[in-house]
Amino acid sequence: MQAPVAAVVLMLELTHTIDVLMVPLLLAVTGAVLVSRRLDTPSIYSARLPTQ
Numbered sequence: 001m002q003a004p005v006a007a008v009v010l011m012l013e014l015t016h017t018i019d020v021l022m023v024p025l026l027l028a029v030t031g032a033v034l035v036s037r038r039l040d041t042p043s044i045y046s047a048r049l050p051t052q
Contacts, residue, residue, distance in 0.1 A: 004029045004030075004032070004033050005029075007029065008025055008026060008029055011025060012025070
């Protein structure tokens with residue numbers, strides 16, 4: 001869905017461990033976003049379906 005910040009906020013809100021998880025979670029999400037944008041793969045929502 002390309003909403004990494006919303007996913008981080010939701011995870012931190014659900015676990016209530018903001019001080020412990022914030023830095024590793026933000027680093028992991030940043031790395032995943034960079035790799036995804038570097039590979040330039042289309043999102044499942046933006047990919048076109050073949051016409052029949």
